[in-house]
Amino acid sequence: MSELKLMKGNEALAEAAIRAGVDAYFGYPITPQSEVIEYLMTERPEERTGMVVLQAESEIAAINMVYGAASTGKKVMTSSSSPGISLKLEGISYLAGAELPAVIVNVVRGGPGLGTIQPSQADYFQSVKGGGHGDYKLYVLAPASVQEMSDFIEDAFDIAFKYRAPVLILSDGLIGQMMEKVQLKDQKERISNEELIKRHDSWAVTGKTNRERNIITSLDLQSEKMEARVHRLMKKYEQMEKEDLRFEKINCDDAEYLIVAYGSSARIAQKAVELAREKGIKAGLLRPITLFPYPKQELFKLADQVKGILSVELNAGQMVEDVKLSVEHKVPVEHFGRTGGIIHTPEEILEALEQKIINHERIRYSKTRESSIL
Amino acid sequence: MNVLDIVKPENQVFCKTKLMTDTTLSYCPGCGHGTAHNLTMEVIDEMGISEDTIGVAPVGCSVLAYDFMNIDMTQAAHGRAPAVATAIARTWPEKYVFTYQGDGDLAAIGTAETIHACNRGENIVIIFVNNGIYGMTGGQMAPTTLEGMKSSTSPYGREIASMGSPLKMTELVANLPGVYYVTRQSVHTHKHARKAKKAIKNAFENTRLKKGLSFIEIVSNCNSGWKMTPNESNIWMEENMFPYFPLGDIKVNGKLK
Amino acid sequence: MTEEIIIAGFGGQGVLSMGKILAYSGIMQNQEVSWMPSYGPEMRGGTANVTVILSDDRISSPYLKIFDTAIILNQQSMDKFEESVKPGGVLIYDPNGISHHPTRTDINIYQIEGTKLAAEMGNKKIFNMVILGGFLKVKPIVQLENVIEGLKKSLSERYHHLIPLNTEAISTGMNKITPFKVEKQVFS
Numbered sequence: 001m002s003e004l005k006l007m008k009g010n011e012a013l014a015e016a017a018i019r020a021g022v023d024a025y026f027g028y029p030i031t032p033q034s035e036v037i038e039y040l041m042t043e044r045p046e047e048r049t050g051m052v053v054l055q056a057e058s059e060i061a062a063i064n065m066v067y068g069a070a071s072t073g074k075k076v077m078t079s080s081s082s083p084g085i086s087l088k089l090e091g092i093s094y095l096a097g098a099e100l101p102a103v104i105v106n107v108v109r110g111g112p113g114l115g116t117i118q119p120s121q122a123d124y125f126q127s128v129k130g131g132g133h134g135d136y137k138l139y140v141l142a143p144a145s146v147q148e149m150s151d152f153i154e155d156a157f158d159i160a161f162k163y164r165a166p167v168l169i170l171s172d173g174l175i176g177q178m179m180e181k182v183q184l185k186d187q188k189e190r191i192s193n194e195e196l197i198k199r200h201d202s203w204a205v206t207g208k209t210n211r212e213r214n215i216i217t218s219l220d221l222q223s224e225k226m227e228a229r230v231h232r233l234m235k236k237y238e239q240m241e242k243e244d245l246r247f248e249k250i251n252c253d254d255a256e257y258l259i260v261a262y263g264s265s266a267r268i269a270q271k272a273v274e275l276a277r278e279k280g281i282k283a284g285l286l287r288p289i290t291l292f293p294y295p296k297q298e299l300f301k302l303a304d305q306v307k308g309i310l311s312v313e314l315n316a317g318q319m320v321e322d323v324k325l326s327v328e329h330k331v332p333v334e335h336f337g338r339t340g341g342i343i344h345t346p347e348e349i350l351e352a353l354e355q356k357i358i359n360h361e362r363i364r365y366s367k368t369r370e371s372s373i374l
Numbered sequence: 375m376n377v378l379d380i381v382k383p384e385n386q387v388f389c390k391t392k393l394m395t396d397t398t399l400s401y402c403p404g405c406g407h408g409t410a411h412n413l414t415m416e417v418i419d420e421m422g423i424s425e426d427t428i429g430v431a432p433v434g435c436s437v438l439a440y441d442f443m444n445i446d447m448t449q450a451a452h453g454r455a456p457a458v459a460t461a462i463a464r465t466w467p468e469k470y471v472f473t474y475q476g477d478g479d480l481a482a483i484g485t486a487e488t489i490h491a492c493n494r495g496e497n498i499v500i501i502f503v504n505n506g507i508y509g510m511t512g513g514q515m516a517p518t519t520l521e522g523m524k525s526s527t528s529p530y531g532r533e534i535a536s537m538g539s540p541l542k543m544t545e546l547v548a549n550l551p552g553v554y555y556v557t558r559q560s561v562h563t564h565k566h567a568r569k570a571k572k573a574i575k576n577a578f579e580n581t582r583l584k585k586g587l588s589f590i591e592i593v594s595n596c597n598s599g600w601k602m603t604p605n606e607s608n609i610w611m612e613e614n615m616f617p618y619f620p621l622g623d624i625k626v627n628g629k630l631k
Numbered sequence: 632m633t634e635e636i637i638i639a640g641f642g643g644q645g646v647l648s649m650g651k652i653l654a655y656s657g658i659m660q661n662q663e664v665s666w667m668p669s670y671g672p673e674m675r676g677g678t679a680n681v682t683v684i685l686s687d688d689r690i691s692s693p694y695l696k697i698f699d700t701a702i703i704l705n706q707q708s709m710d711k712f713e714e715s716v717k718p719g720g721v722l723i724y725d726p727n728g729i730s731h732h733p734t735r736t737d738i739n740i741y742q743i744e745g746t747k748l749a750a751e752m753g754n755k756k757i758f759n760m761v762i763l764g765g766f767l768k769v770k771p772i773v774q775l776e777n778v779i780e781g782l783k784k785s786l787s788e789r790y791h792h793l794i795p796l797n798t799e800a801i802s803t804g805m806n807k808i809t810p811f812k813v814e815k816q817v818f819s
Contacts, residue, residue: 004658006651006654006655006658006664006666006784006785023465024461024464024465026461031670032670052461052464052465054460054461054464056457056490057486057487057490058486060454060457060486060487061454061457061460061486061487061490062457064450064451064454064457064458064461064487065457065458065460065461065464066461067448067450067451067454067458067461068430068448068450068457068458068459068460068461068462069461069462069464069465071428071448071458071462072428072448072462072465072466074465076461076465090451091451091454094451098448098449117670173670174667174693174694177667177668177670178665178666178667178668178693179651179654179664179665179666179667180663180664180665180666180690180693181658181663181664193466205428205446205447205448205462206428206446206466206469207424207425207426207427207428207445207446207469208424208425208444208445208446209425213440213444213445213446213447214446215440215446215447215448215449216447216448216449217431217440217448217449218449219437219438219449264693264694267690267691267692267693267694268691268692268694270691270692271691271692271695272692273691274691343694345692345694345695345696346691346692346695346696347696347697348696
């Protein structure tokens with residue numbers, strides 16, 4: 001029987017990592033995700049499962065430690081928050097280029113710069129449009145509950161090893177800091193080194209035995225070889241779109257108006273949909289669970305059914321671009337979102353839906369403290 | 375007697391280690407990297423640990439070390455090899471893990487990773503080839519470029535007032551408690567190469583005994599970057615590099631000399 | 632049943648742990664719960680608040696603008712959250728340190744002398760349990776035995792000997808909470 005607990009998102013993620021049989025975690029503290037490494041250090045995972053946990057000297061060192069352990073086929077992860085993820089991007093690009101499986105968690109806070117420690121979804125572009133240098137993408141999972149913070153760890157590693165590619169769990173300060181009921185999975189054993197070698201001997205650097213030596217690198221000085229590598233990556237991303245796209249539809253069957261939101265915004269938007277329905281407005285919610293791959297076709301289809309779409313994000317307008325690309329101008333698409341660490345309320349979202357979509361009228365910037373809408 | 379009569383196994387008195395591949399070295403003729411590679415591989419071969427050794431290549435001239443070293447290797451981002459090696463050593467404590475890094479990689483961009491891996495006393499070997507210049511990118515100033523030495527980014531010579539002094543990374547890390555063995559060697563003569571090999575062997579022995587971090591600096595030449603013939607560069611190295619970067623053991627068995 | 636609550640006061644008053652015990656109590660009776668804190672530099676002495684939701688159904692937004700109940704434990708929180716109570720909702724407050732008492736007449740207001748009562752019981756740390764008791768008297772949304780189970784879950788075992796004291800504090804709160812009548816403002 002699995003265990004029921006009240007936990008913070010960050011703690012649930014850390015506990016799930018131990019239970020999923022993760023081999024190593026390398027991290028560096030930053031608000032609002034420090035509970036991940038604090039929890040791991042308190043839980044003595046080295047004793048529980050043999051999992052290695054190390055506080056690195058920087059986010060840069062941490063992601064390169066991830067690269068090192070991933071090179072050997074170990075199940076390895078790191079977590080950070082926005083400014084720290086910016087530092088990790090070099091390493092993330094290397095992981096993608098060298099085709100290594102790894103899980104990176106971003107508990108997003110507001111930016112740019114040092115920004116704020118309050119929740120935000122302003123790292124959407126950074127997460128789904130590359131972020132680091134070169135032609136690569138990350139498979140991006142966006143949890144919307146503490147339960148998903150826990151569940152997505154295993155899902156992320158499954159994808160990471162299926163494609164030998166880095167996977168990003170894109171959370172935010174709200175999901176990381178809130179507590180909810182969480183059903184924890186049973187402890188999985190870490191795989192033995194013998195089993196690891198059996199599974200990954202074709203590529204992992206575990207010591208050259210009676211085989212050709214394995215080399216992990218992202219370097220191809222010959223342009224044709226490098227192009228072939230890029231094509232190989234693109235093929236993986238195509239396959240992800242075909243086989244591993246995830247989304248959730250809430251009240252969409254008879255919806256006349258659609259809200260698109262992910263992560264914490266999806267939770268708040270769901271309440272806005274409830275409030276709208278109470279008022280007789282037929283609103284629905286499409287919640288992308290993966291941000292790459294993105295539910296483009298689903299949105300394209302829904303655009304035939306609804307009169308307008310509101311993209312709700314805790315940022316100044318990022319995912320709205322993908323919504324627009326997906327619906328190909330079939331219906332009006334608008335953005336609503338608070339920034340700076342302010343969380344929009346369900347009432348604000350409903351108001352934006354009515355004013356920006358239903359009334360087709362752009363509201364002017366209001367100076368009132370609680371209802372200023374960009 | 376023709377050549378084929380001579381090239382027979384029973385007549386062989388020396389051969390390159392089987393842990394070096396047949397790939398032609400990409401290093402300039404006269405460069406010390408080839409010797410340093412070869413010595414490292416000889417040690418691993420002689421210790422019989424090639425199946426349990428994982429190397430970490432840097433960014434710099436030796437970025438392609440994995441093309442020449444016939445063992446499992448991973449290639450790290452610029453300066454991050456000690457972090458990469460840390461994770462491998464922590465998750466595979468029974469393996470031999472080494473990094474092979476140049477002065478730009480180890481002493482400039484990777485200073486933090488170097489110092490912290492040393493300070494944690496990771497059970498790894500760091501081989502640090504110091505030739506006082508950025509070779510691969512075309513002869514720019516390195517943190518170890520000597521005072522007055524010309525490079526493409528110090529065309530009038532390194533000036534201490536504005537560019538700082540050449541960094542003695544090796545002395546610096548020797549002072550950290552986690553570091554067990556620190557030595558500075560060179561490979562430009564047979565005599566020096568033999569001593570360097572002993573040092574490398576000592577370092578891998580330390581890994582076997584789980585003694586912590588061993589740090590071997592190899593002062594080397596860069597005849598292309600220094601714009602000299604190989605011979606001139608070796609003489610210049612002895613006359614200029616060695617006084618500033620003196621050869622010899624700095625820390626043995628965890629004790630400063 | 633869905634109950635949406637904000638608890639707001641100073642850091643160090645036990646605001647967050649009170650919310651946590653309430654949430655755990657909800658879990659004990661098979662409810663869905665969420666606990667969303669204000670986080671960051673609000674350490675001891677600063678302001679702290681937490682939104683707690685208990686519901687028989689899946690909880691959508693953990694972050695809310697208006698609440699069924701506001702439990703208010705300092706003046707700043709009164710200034711901020713009095714207006715956030717739904718019409719017909721409940722506002723519970725400790726008058727200690729409050730200079731501007733609530734003025735709304737469309738909600739039910741209760742006073743509880745938590746600071747004083749905890750001091751009388753000789754342990755300032757049970758302040759939040761006195762308040763919780765008061766809340767449970769007004770809104771008996773969780774059974775007392777589930778609260779005790781919740782306490783056991785959220786306290787580490789070395790504090791379990793304090794559970795009787797906490798239970799006593801809850802009963803005290805239940806007995807001592809009183810309705811507060813807003814008097815018509817007299818302007819001079």
